[in-house]
Amino acid sequence: MQEVDYPIHSRVHRLRSFDTPTCQCWVKRDDELGFGISGSKFRKYRSLIPYLLSEHFEQIVLIGGIHSNNILGLSQLLVENRLPFKLYLRGDPDRLLVGNGLLTALIAGKTRIRWVSRAEWPEVEAIAKLENEGKHLFIVPEGACCLQAVEGALTLAQDIGRNEREVGLTFDHVFIDAGTGLTAIALLKGFTGTGHLHIILMAEDEEAFLGRLRAFGGSFSVPFTLYKPQNAASFGSVNERVMQEIRDVAATEGILLDPIYSAKLFIEGRRISIDTKLKGNVLFVHGGGALSLMGFKI
Ligand SMILES: *Cc1c(COP(=O)(O)O)cnc(C)c1O
DSSP states (O other): OOSSOOOOOOOEEEOGGGOBTTEEEEEEEGGGGOSSSOHHHHHHHHHHHHHHHHHTOSEEEEEEETTOHHHHHHHHHHHHTTOOEEEEEESOTTSOOOHHHHHHHHHHOGGGEEEEOTTTGGGHHHHHHHHTTTSOEEEEOGGGOSGGGHHHHTHHHHHHHHHHHHHTOOOSEEEEEESSSHHHHHHHHHOOSSOEEEEEESSSOHHHHHHHHHHHOOOOOOOEEEEOOSSSOSTTOOOHHHHHHHHHHHHHHOOOOOTTTHHHHHHHHHHHHHHTTOOEEEEEEEOOOGGGGGGSOO
16 A cells, blocks of 8 residues: 555544543544544555455455445545455445445446345345456455454554553553444454453444454453443434534534444443443544544534
């Protein structure tokens, strides 16, 4: 992707309005890693793109929803690197494109989009394989949840260690959101701190996350807790409480949240910090994705 392999680094700063009588809150600005690419994806692509370049695939297939941050982000790097790709998208081709979907169509072009109906969706991988038979093919699964993205995702753990040294403290609690869970699993594996990880599962249940944790394997000694959001629990669902959080954090902290991941992470993190009387330094990892806000009425 680039000639110089510089480290991926984002800053941390105080998140004062989230403080409680027993804890001081901080936010890690992985949202600042990319304007068009969400932070957690930016890290995954650091190892995924070099892999895709080295293998000289004749076709790369991306699987996901029309509003996916991964589809939008990875499309940008595939175009930049002149790699051949096609998008197999779950969605309605007749609906007006807004938000991430509109931007994806701008980047990838409508001719690269292969719409897959909801009825066909469970078979999407088999369909992609059949339609690209005979080609040297790579299928990027939903959320770029693949082994080739793990090395890049691991940079988050090292970078939090760097933040701790730079600000001269250790984080006692770290809150992170999970979609496929790959980013959180990489953090569990690579974490060098002494803190407790709090993982908010936006898309899957505890069982699915633990299954994936076993599949990606490795040992880790970090204590962690899994949660499902109590508000707007199903993946992609948005309600007035979510939009209110976005308005509040924008006005009090100057930070843009996205409705699918970070707004729910902040809502749950605030609630858990208060309800369980967390002590010490609390870090919220803001993985970005706020471009998707453009598809919503705020
Ligand atoms: C993709 C994404 C996630 C989920 O990452 P996983 O590795 O799939 O768990 C979380 N937050 C944002 C902003 C994302 O774009």
